[in-house]
Amino acid sequence: MPFLADDTRAALERARELDAAAPSPASALDRLAAVRRLIEALEADAASLTAVRDAVAAGADWAQIGEAAHLSPAAAKARWQGDDAAIAERQQASRKRSARPSAKPTDLPGLSVAEAAEKLGVTAQAIYLRVTRGQLEAQTVELPDGRKYKRVFLPEG
Structure with missing residues (x-):
């Protein structure tokens, strides 16, 4: 039984077809799309998680798993340790952090x-010092x- 999901095998086959074809300017975009689809399919595929669980059951430690996955042991453990619910919870928490707006x-x-430092012609450190001193x-x-966000209120004047 193959260890890759059908979608992943299809994306891999498409990448293989394009790899065997003669390159052309038009096919460059097709190759890019195929690579991205393959990456997405591999990320969504349960093959990695299944392999990790099989390795743990066979006695592998997180250092070995991390080395095989080209991750640090801590990153491998954070990605794959626990049952499906624990992994999904960590992924959801990560999505919440990344969904925050990046603009201030x-x-x-x-x-x-x-802004206060620029307006007063001093450094940011000087602003913090003046706040600490009550000035x-x-x-x-x-x-x-x-x-x-730390907000500073300058005296009117």
């Missing part, structure tokens, strides 16, 4: 530390997604 919000009160007012604003 622009509608926060006050100024960022960098400037600052507060940390936490957004609903958990991100936190």
Whole structure:
């Protein structure tokens, strides 16, 4: 019985067909698409997880598994340790972190530390020192997604 899923075998076969064909400018995009489809199919395929579980059952440790997968032992363990529910939970938590917006919000009160430093003509360190000494007012604003920003409020004047 083959260890790859049907989708993965189909993607691999398509890559093989394109590998055997004469290259042309038009086929370059087809080759790129085939490579990406194969990568996606391999990532979704349970073959790696099955092989890891078989290796663990046969007595392999995480260092050996990591070496075979070209990962650190900790990365291999984080990726494949536990039952399906534990693995799915870790993947979901990872997706939540990566779903956060990467841009800083622009509608926060006050100024960022960098903005306050530029406005006062000092370094960011000087701003933090002035906040610590009570010379400037600052507060940390936490957004609903958990991100936190230090905001500085300069005296009016």
